[in-house]
Amino acid sequence: MLYRDLLEETFLAILSNKVRSGLTALGIVIGIGSVVAMMSIGQGATADITSNIQSLGSNLLIVSPGSQGGVGSNVRQGQGSAQTLVLSDSDAIKENISSAVSVAPTVSTKKQVIYKTNNTNTSIYGVDAEYLVIKNLEMEFGNFISDSVKRNSRVAVLGPTARDDLFGENVDPVGESIKIDTQKFTVIGVTQAKGGTGFGSSDDLIYIPLTTAQTYFTGSEVLSNISVQVESEELMVVAQNEINTLLLERHKISNSEEADFSIMNQSDIMDTVSSVTGALTLLLGAIAGISLVVGGIGIMNMMLTTVTERTREIGLRKSLGAKRKDITMQFLMESIVLTVVGGVIGIFFGWAVSWLVGKFGDMTTVVTFSSIFLSFGVSAFIGLVFGYYPARNAASLNPIEALRYE
Amino acid sequence: MIECKNISKTYKSGAAETKALKNVSFKIKEGEFVAIIGQSGSGKSTLMNIIGALDVPSNGSYFLDGSDISSLSEDELADIRKKKIGFVFQSFNLLKRTSVLRNVVLPLIYEEMDKKKREELARKALRGVDLSEDHFFHLSNQLSGGQMQRVAIARALVNDPAIILADEPTGNLDSKTGDIILKTFIDLNKKGKTIILITHEQSIAEYASRIITLKDGEIIEDFDNNEKSKLIPILKNK
Ligand SMILES: Nc1ncnc2c1ncn2[C@@H]1O[C@H](COP(=O)(O)OP(=O)(O)O)[C@@H](O)[C@H]1O
Ligand SMILES: [Mg+2]
Numbered sequence: 001m002l003y004r005d006l007l008e009e010t011f012l013a014i015l016s017n018k019v020r021s022g023l024t025a026l027g028i029v030i031g032i033g034s035v036v037a038m039m040s041i042g043q044g045a046t047a048d049i050t051s052n053i054q055s056l057g058s059n060l061l062i063v064s065p066g067s068q069g070g071v072g073s074n075v076r077q078g079q080g081s082a083q084t085l086v087l088s089d090s091d092a093i094k095e096n097i098s099s100a101v102s103v104a105p106t107v108s109t110k111k112q113v114i115y116k117t118n119n120t121n122t123s124i125y126g127v128d129a130e131y132l133v134i135k136n137l138e139m140e141f142g143n144f145i146s147d148s149v150k151r152n153s154r155v156a157v158l159g160p161t162a163r164d165d166l167f168g169e170n171v172d173p174v175g176e177s178i179k180i181d182t183q184k185f186t187v188i189g190v191t192q193a194k195g196g197t198g199f200g201s202s203d204d205l206i207y208i209p210l211t212t213a214q215t216y217f218t219g220s221e222v223l224s225n226i227s228v229q230v231e232s233e234e235l236m237v238v239a240q241n242e243i244n245t246l247l248l249e250r251h252k253i254s255n256s257e258e259a260d261f262s263i264m265n266q267s268d269i270m271d272t273v274s275s276v277t278g279a280l281t282l283l284l285g286a287i288a289g290i291s292l293v294v295g296g297i298g299i300m301n302m303m304l305t306t307v308t309e310r311t312r313e314i315g316l317r318k319s320l321g322a323k324r325k326d327i328t329m330q331f332l333m334e335s336i337v338l339t340v341v342g343g344v345i346g347i348f349f350g351w352a353v354s355w356l357v358g359k360f361g362d363m364t365t366v367v368t369f370s371s372i373f374l375s376f377g378v379s380a381f382i383g384l385v386f387g388y389y390p391a392r393n394a395a396s397l398n399p400i401e402a403l404r405y406e
Numbered sequence: 407m408i409e410c411k412n413i414s415k416t417y418k419s420g421a422a423e424t425k426a427l428k429n430v431s432f433k434i435k436e437g438e439f440v441a442i443i444g445q446s447g448s449g450k451s452t453l454m455n456i457i458g459a460l461d462v463p464s465n466g467s468y469f470l471d472g473s474d475i476s477s478l479s480e481d482e483l484a485d486i487r488k489k490k491i492g493f494v495f496q497s498f499n500l501l502k503r504t505s506v507l508r509n510v511v512l513p514l515i516y517e518e519m520d521k522k523k524r525e526e527l528a529r530k531a532l533r534g535v536d537l538s539e540d541h542f543f544h545l546s547n548q549l550s551g552g553q554m555q556r557v558a559i560a561r562a563l564v565n566d567p568a569i570i571l572a573d574e575p576t577g578n579l580d581s582k583t584g585d586i587i588l589k590t591f592i593d594l595n596k597k598g599k600t601i602i603l604i605t606h607e608q609s610i611a612e613y614a615s616r617i618i619t620l621k622d623g624e625i626i627e628d629f630d631n632n633e634k635s636k637l638i639p640i641l642k643n644k
Contacts (some may be wrong), residue, residue: 016503302530311530316499320513320561321488396442399460403495 009134010333013306015190021338025304027365028342028382029349031109031292032375036350038288039371041357042281049273052194053266054096059233060134061240063093063226063247065262070185083261087214089247092227097242099235103132104227107213113166113206114179122163123205124180127381133230142189144207151211156185161204162194177297183216236265303335303390314394315402327395334378335387343379349371407600408434408457413476415623424639426445426452427463428623436568439595441603441631444620448602452575453620457602458493458571459486467476471568488516492562494572498554500546506532507542510561519567524564530600531560534595535590552583559590563599570594573604588613612618613638 001009014021057333065085090105092211110117131137132144144157156178157168167173173187177225178192214220230239241264247261277334307314312325358365411512415427426449444450455461456468459475460483468476475486487493500509502524506527514524532542533618535556541549546557555575562570572591576584592613594599603614619627 002517002518011516012504177595235426312499313501316501317516318484319458319487319493319514321484321516323516325486326516400455403499 001322001329006329006333007337009038009330010337013330013334014337017306020302024298025338025345027295027298027344028292028339028379029295029346031288031295032343032379033289033347033349033353034288035177035285035375036347036367036371037353037357038284039281039367039374040350040354040365040367041363042277042284043366043368043371044354044358045280046274046277047366048364049277050270053269054272058136058266059230059236060086061228061230061236061243061263061265062269063089063243063261065225065261066225083220083222084251085223086211087223088221089250090223090226092246093226093243096246097228099231099239099242100228101131101231102134102227102229104128104134104229105210105217105223106225106227107210107222109213109217109226111181111217113162114171115166115176118166120162120163121161121163124213124217125205126210126218128210131207131227134227137194138192139170140190140192140327142179142187144189144376145209149209151209152215153209154183154212154216155188155192155209156180157189157207158187159203159205159207159385160197161190162206163190165204180208180362181217240265258387277280292378292382296386298337299335299339299383300386300390302338303310303331303387304393306334307394308333310394311402311405313395314397317398318399319403321388324395326332328391331391331394332384332387335384335391339379339383339387340376343376346379347375350375407436407471409469410457411467411469413456413463413468415449415456415461416464418451426623427456429466430623430625431466432501432628434600434627436596437595438616439591439601439603439614439635440618441542441605441614442618442620443605443611447595448607450606450619450620452623454571454573454604455601457608458491459483459570460587480498482569488513488565490566490568492567492570494555494558494562494570496574496577498551498558498578500554500557502547502587503545505543506546506549506557509546509557510564513565513585527564527627531547531564532557534563534594535560550583551579552586553584554592555579555587559587560616563594570602570605571602574606575603576605576610584610 008109021388053080063085065083068170087105090103094103105125109203110121111124123393125131129145129147129149140160142157145155151154155397159174162171166178167176172190174189176187177371178185179186191203191207228239230236230241244256245262248256251257251260253353316400317330335370354367357363410430410433413427413430414425417424417426430453431451434622438608442450442453452461459470459478461475462468462478462483466476468487470490475483479487487492492522501512507525510528510531511524514527519527529539537553537556537560541553546554549557552634557576559575568590575589575591588610590596591601592601595615601614603610605611612631613635615630615632617627617629618625618630619629
């Protein structure tokens with residue numbers, strides 16, 4: 001049988017029972033659609049987080065307090081829960097590590113912030129001037145905390161989200177005064193939005209001078225972390241080792257396994273995060289995949305019914321000289337065309353859903369080519385797998401018995 | 407062109423055995439019009455299935471055009487059917503909701519013939535059974551029984567097979583329509599087609615030039631009906 005004829009036969013057969021074919025294909029539409037939509041949400045989250053991490057700055061090392069037993073344990077202990085990193089450590093890095101271009105010691109805490117009747121609970125970062133350089137921050141209004149700012153002065157720079165919460169969108173709040181916890185602060189600037197939502201956003205926070213934060217909020221020399229910008233990518237490993245040695249010496253620890261701090265670089269962070277988001281995407285895809293399997297079972301069910309209903313036709317075709325292969329191909333083609341058509345519609349459907357989620361759901365969604373190709377391949381594969389058994393049943397019918405079938 | 411040598415067919419279902427054919431031997435030459443007659447259960451359909459290469463005998467040999475096809479595989483038999491046999495069934499077996507033309511074209515699709523040529527052949531076959539052009543694009547289920555059976559005959563003819571096998575072709579038709587179908591077979595036979603007609607009615611068998619009578623799976627009579635068949639009125643009328 002020629003392929004053109006095979007396709008023609010297939011479409012005639014599918015169209016001869018439009019309602020049933022439509023409903024069966026709908027199962028695949030929903031299955032593929034949810035896979036595409038779910039994957040787009042997973043991949044959107046990945047893209048979000050990745051861009052947030054990249055926006056941290058380039059060639060960055062982050063020294064955090066707490067034991068070093070790998071990234072996982074660091075996360076478990078939580079940044080800043082151990083009190084092993086102090087301002088003099090930061091100064092020592094600045095003095096001794098030649099490849100460290102900028103060093104930004106940071107303390108962070110969460111406080112209630114009030115402007116008039118508006119209030120928000122947000123992160124307060126105690127930083128100095130170098131923070132601006134390391135994090136690639138740019139100003140929307142006013143200035144960042146500079147070296148000329150006096151020790152312990154109560155000035156604040158707002159992240160754009162914090163500004164929106166307190167003053168409203170696009171307002172220039174420079175010169176206004178806000179209350180952080182019980183202290184009055186004067187707003188001296190607003191940073192530009194760095195984009196990204198949710199996890200790791202650098203927009204929803206307030207910067208104050210490091211000394212101010214230590215004096216009024218954390219009450220000690222303890223740091224939450226130290227960000228170190230290294231001169232070049234090639235020097236990252238050297239710098240990491242040098243800082244490690246320096247801090248071990250300062251903390252009087254001889255066994256590096258017992259270090260009370262950890263040093264992470266961007267790619268470490270990226271690895272951790274992408275393994276988490278990868279698992280998330282897979283999980284979402286797998287949940288959606290279940291509906292795809294249900295759709296495939298629907299196809300198989302319909303094809304089995306079709307084969308039974310058309311037993312006589314199969315007998316006739318065999319009597320006219322159709323071979324096993326001809327019959328197999330005919331029924332296999334029907335299920336493949338159904339699933340592929342359902343799959344293509346499903347891709348558009350999933351795309352539309354992910355667009356709607358992105359637009360109205362305050363979530364980033366990304367429909368990638370790979371997820372489209374994957375869905376398309378999966379739908380054709382499902383047609384093949386779930387269509388094979390009914391098609392083989394049809395092909396193995398005995399022509400005499402098939403012709404006598406009532 | 408057809409030679410059956412000591413053909414037997416035994417159906418086994420569980421412990422029960424049915425001997426549908428017992429040591430049947432006969433020859434049919436090209437251009438003959440043979441009726442196979444016998445009571446229900448006498449083995450007519452079983453014999454037709456073997457002659458039509460739908461089934462193989464349990465014992466004995468079946469030669470079609472000189473080659474033994476009694477032990478071919480399923481797909482090899484399909485090839486024989488495609489090239490040499492045209493079937494006409496009691497219940498027509500047309501594809502429903504499918505045009506007359508497409509029904510007739512169907513065997514040629516399996517021959518991988520190109521579209522233009524096969525439609526030409528289908529039209530020719532339909533004209534050969536006196537079906538008017540108006541009906542070519544009607545759906546098969548919109549036709550009358552007589553028209554359906556003529557479409558089925560056209561389908562059997564379209565690939566120009568050596569043998570037309572018809573199992574009770576008039577069984578679902580009234581006698582007047584049945585006569586038209588029989589006349590179609592007689593005309594085809596006059597043009598040189600070998601026709602094997604299976605029936606349980608003597609009156610229908612009388613149209614054939616040779617009558618083979620089966621009883622309990624055995625041939626009990628092989629009768630030359632040539633002279634008598636010419637006296638049947640339907641032949642004189644046209
Ligand atoms: N597939 C089969 N399985 C078992 N027995 C069968 C089968 N086909 C036919 N028979 C038996 O073989 C005998 C001959 O049947 P058949 O050739 O159909 O006779 P006819 O066409 O003359 O009525 C009958 O007894 C019938 O019951
Ligand atoms: Mg019979």
